[in-house]
Amino acid sequence: MKSYVSEMGVGDLFFQQMMNTDPAALIRYRNDEFKTLFPGTDPVYDEERIAYVARVYGLTTSEARRREQQSLELCTGSWDSFGSFQEWIDCGDAIHWGLSKPLLLERRDKATKACSFSEKQTFNDQDRATFDKTRLPLAWDLPFVRRHNDCVRGVMVGGP
Incomplete structure (x- = not known):
């Protein structure tokens, strides 16, 4: 039980209290x-x-942390303060990609067309089912997820 609690990222204090509390x-x-x-x-x-x-x-981890912090500072408030959820997402994405919003939208449209299974699906049904069955963070390393992310990154940083 102790190893399970530890694996779940819960502190030892919880384990001690759980074990030492009379039912x-x-x-x-x-x-x-x-x-x-x-x-x-x-x-x-x-x-x-x-x-x-x-x-x-396509960043170093320190640069990813810096941009994430910047997006937390600049894309503050609830998503409805941006007018829509998508505008809130766009704010953070523009910062992470280091692009202006118009260029982000243009390249995202190109990436969707070039890198997705269809306009409405990122992955085909079989890949999607595999992704859904695989726990994070392991799902991030699935070959088709890596291929998709590589394609998107290529387009977003100025590729085809």
Whole structure:
């Protein structure tokens, strides 16, 4: 049980409290009380995620972190403050790609046509099913995901 709790990224404090609490004295956490037992982020997952972001955008991990922080600062507020969810996504993507919004939209349209299975699907049905069955971050390394990301990156940085 201890190794499972550790693998899930939950601190030892939670394990100790779970094992040392009498079943008749169960604790019900309210509001933010549980945050003392659980980390806000999983550092291992965060490292894997930022490495993936860096690979997708063709950046070093330090540059990916810098651009992610910049997008958090500049694309602030809820998505509805941008007028639409897509505008909020565009704000972060423009920063990550290092492009103006008009150039981002132009190249994204080219990448969608050049790199996707169809206009409405990134992957074919079989690849999509494989992706959906594969847990993250392992799904990021599937060969067809890497091919797609390589194609998109080529277009976004000025390729065909």
